[in-house]
């Protein structure tokens with residue numbers, strides 16, 4: 001190549017992010033990301049690591065010592081959890097009621113595990129009776145479930161019931177809390193969850209890159225006493241423990257800037273208070289839902305299992321879901337997403353997460369969505385939607 005590529009200055013559009021993640025990043029988090037680097041073994045960074053671990057424990061509501069940010073996106077924390085806890089020959093029970101249960105299955109297979117499933121339709125949570133029956137039939141060593149299924153907008157209720165079943169059968173529980181951590185009630189210790197992983201770009205409103213993971217002593221005991229090494233060197237928790245544990249020895253160069261960002265995002269959680277933050281998501285997403293329904297649209301998730309951080313709205317008959325998404329992007333700089341997997345074309349996915357869970361965003365979204373639907377000739381009543389939203393606020 002003779003000429004250098006003529007790449008201009010970076011000027012991404014100024015979007016409002018109301019999709020399934022990333023969500024709008026708080027300005028304080030962006031500011032934290034522009035602070036100078038220190039080395040990943042600098043004494044000042046060691047202190048920052050400790051602070052991040054403490055803040056993560058608070059956000060997960062756990063005293064677990066083994067609470068760390070994993071370098072990479074939510075899938076890295078997910079693979080660290082599954083790839084370390086599942087040993088070759090283990091059986092892992094996974095759900096079939098959404099997109100991310102399938103990803104759990106793929107990861108468990110790659111870890112050398114045998115996968116068995118507990119079924120529920122897409123758009124429904126797992127029934128504890130079905131989980132019990134699956135335990136009776138398969139005696140799994142590990143049970144994975146998705147607390148907040150981003151593909152369906154369904155929140156898994158009765159988590160303690162599920163963990164009780166697993167523990168009565170001597171299995172470890174891995175919870176996917178990617179779309180719940182910091183936005184929806186989650187109590188890792190009280191609910192007896194052995195391992196929980198998450199992502200920073202959802203209810204924590206932090207850019208992706210360093211992803212929360214927590215393991216209790218039982219899970220860590222299994223990880224540290226594996227017969228064979230974890231298949232991934234990079235995500236081997238027994239090696240990561242050397243860096244994030246007492247030794248603070250080099251394993252890989254931590255994504256310093258992402259750790260800064262996570263620290264600030266978690267400081268915002270602590271300042272707000274975790275329970276107040278859960279309440280805010282309920283309040284703001286409740287107004288969003290009231291607005292959508294007031295407009296004449298239908299939510300996809302059943303009322304009892306509605307997930308405030310991710311709202312699934314049914315696409316009315318005759319409406320082109322992709323054209324609406326494009327209109328919102330082109331005319332309003334507003335991102336929402338289409339359905340995934342079995343629900344593709346049937347729903348829109350509207351996030352209400354972290355810094356995006358604000359009244360300003362919700363009223364903007366409702367007005368813009370009403371306009372996009374109007375362009376398609378859909379019979380929606382935007383004023384009624386906005387009135388229902390205001391009433392809820």
Ligand SMILES: Cc1ncc(COP(=O)(O)O)c(C=O)c1O
Nearest residue numbers: 073074075100150176178179199
């Ligand atoms: C429930 C759930 N699990 C796992 C993931 C994977 O996270 P990431 O895309 O950050 O790798 C996502 C991402 O949307 C998710 O919603």
